[in-house]
């Protein structure tokens with residue numbers, strides 16, 4: 258395997274404002290790689306820097322082994338990009354925009370444009386300014402995929418798509434991946450990442466805090482624990498090493514746990530319990546732990 262995207266200590270500052278700092282990532286050929294973090298974490302900044310839409314402050318960024326700034330033109334021929342906010346030549350019809358885009362790639366993309374439009378149910382002959390937000394998003398998706406790129410970069414791609422169309426979209430991305438495309442997929446919606454990605458990088462406050470395989474993340478040592486005690490029991494003193502995000506509400510409590518199970522059971526045994534649940538945490542619960550650290 259070879260890295261399609263590789264960054265080393267990639268840093269971008271907007272004057273005094275933090276963009277991203279020391280981002281080191283490797284996305285391997287054929288992966289669907291998730292990039293997840295809350296709003297403002299630095300996902301779009303990383304992506305725009307990779308595409309040389311903005312200049313890095315320091316560090317290295319390579320795509321297909323080429324330097325993202327020096328070899329930008331060569332790289333972009335084989336990259337499909339769906340920006341988080343789509344701006345278009347509004348008075349054009351979708352079909353004309355696609356023809357115009359295709360002319361850059363010097364490829365006949367008409368068959369693929371037709372297939373994508375039919376799959377996504379987009380009227381190609383409508384003016385973009387007359388389209389709903391969801392249909393404008395579809396225009397962005399088709400524009401990103403029409404040249405069958407080797408690398409697809411999607412920045413929050415599903416906003417504005419209804420759930421049925423989201424499923425169609427995910428199936429489409431899986432199909433593009435099956436034909437050999439590598440995919441970088443940014444999102445703040447955890448269930449989306451869980452649905453489609455092989456590995457995920459978590460970014461927080463401009464820095465990567467973890468890179469993991471999705472299945473390993475779910476099988477990590479973390480457990481979700483919740484319990485309920487009999488009326489009158491005071492849970493405020495509940496404490497065990499390894500418990501995080503502890504929330505106590507009346508007679509019930511819940512937390513994420515990674516630690517000595519015996520210590521957990523001993524602590525639980527101090528309370529008159531009526532119920533205990535120890536389960537695999539959802540991705541949401543696992544990520545909350547990263548977000549709140």
Ligand SMILES: Nc1ncnc2c1ncn2[C@@H]1O[C@H](COP(=O)(O)OP(=O)(O)OP(=O)(O)O)[C@@H](O)[C@H]1O
Nearest residue numbers: 271274275276294295296297298299300301302303
């Ligand atoms: N053009 C800009 N000028 C100044 N600061 C910026 C600019 N663009 C982004 N930032 C700052 O950089 C940081 C990272 O923002 P970025 O948009 O990359 O985050 P994000 O993870 O993509 O979040 P979102 O989902 O909200 O777009 C934020 O603190 C943001 O305020």
